[in-house]
Amino acid sequence: MSEQQEAVVGVGENGLDRWVIRVGNIVMWLYVAAVLISFYEVIMRYFFDSPTVWVHETTIAIVGMSMAYGGIYCYSTDSHIRVNLFTDLFPERVQKIFAIIVDTLTLVFSVGGGYAMYYMATRAVINPAGGFYMQRSGSAMNSVWPTVTKLFILLVFICLIVQAFLHLLTKLRTFRKGE
Numbered sequence: 001m002s003e004q005q006e007a008v009v010g011v012g013e014n015g016l017d018r019w020v021i022r023v024g025n026i027v028m029w030l031y032v033a034a035v036l037i038s039f040y041e042v043i044m045r046y047f048f049d050s051p052t053v054w055v056h057e058t059t060i061a062i063v064g065m066s067m068a069y070g071g072i073y074c075y076s077t078d079s080h081i082r083v084n085l086f087t088d089l090f091p092e093r094v095q096k097i098f099a100i101i102v103d104t105l106t107l108v109f110s111v112g113g114g115y116a117m118y119y120m121a122t123r124a125v126i127n128p129a130g131g132f133y134m135q136r137s138g139s140a141m142n143s144v145w146p147t148v149t150k151l152f153i154l155l156v157f158i159c160l161i162v163q164a165f166l167h168l169l170t171k172l173r174t175f176r177k178g179e
Contacts, residue, residue, distance in 0.1 A: 014166050017076035020159065024073035027066055034062045053140045061145040068156045075106070075163055100171050107164035114157035121147075121154040 041055035074080040087098050124135040124147040134147040 020072050020076040027069045030062050030066045034059045057143050057145050061149050065152045068153045072159050096175050103168040110160040110164050117154040117157050121150045124150045
């Protein structure tokens with residue numbers, strides 16, 4: 001990645017952040033794919049009177065997974081939304097304490113969200129009798145996108161847990177050193 005790209009995208013605090021950023025620069029093109037297949041649906045439906053059964057579910061899955069990935073991407077680039085108006089009123093040491101609190105809350109949230117997603121994902125791949133299956137949408141397409149999406153979001157939460165832990169460790173180390 002060039003210096004100019006790093007300035008635009010941002011560089012993560014650790015190797016995981018840098019990996020998430022690199023993958024995110026590819027994942028962002030999935031939005032283009034979603035637009036193109038939606039455009040394809042419009043052309044097929046309104047010009048050839050031949051609507052598809054797969055475009056809607058596929059687009060929803062692509063955009064949903066991309067949005068989930070966008071969360072860890074923003075966390076990696078430190079570009080998530082925050083209210084600096086309040087924290088900027090305090091000295092730098094207090095701001096660092098706020099940052100530690102935020103990362104602690106992020107870790108708690110990600111563990112809770114990961115647990116909930118684990119619960120949902122296991123029900124998407126294990127039937128009540130205990131055997132493997134893939135939950136389907138129940139639509140005309142009857143795709144396995146619900147299973148794929150739930151498993152992907154579970155992976156995103158696992159990544160967020162590791163990220164929040166690493167960010168918290170980094171902030172605690174720098175706080176102790178007085179940097």
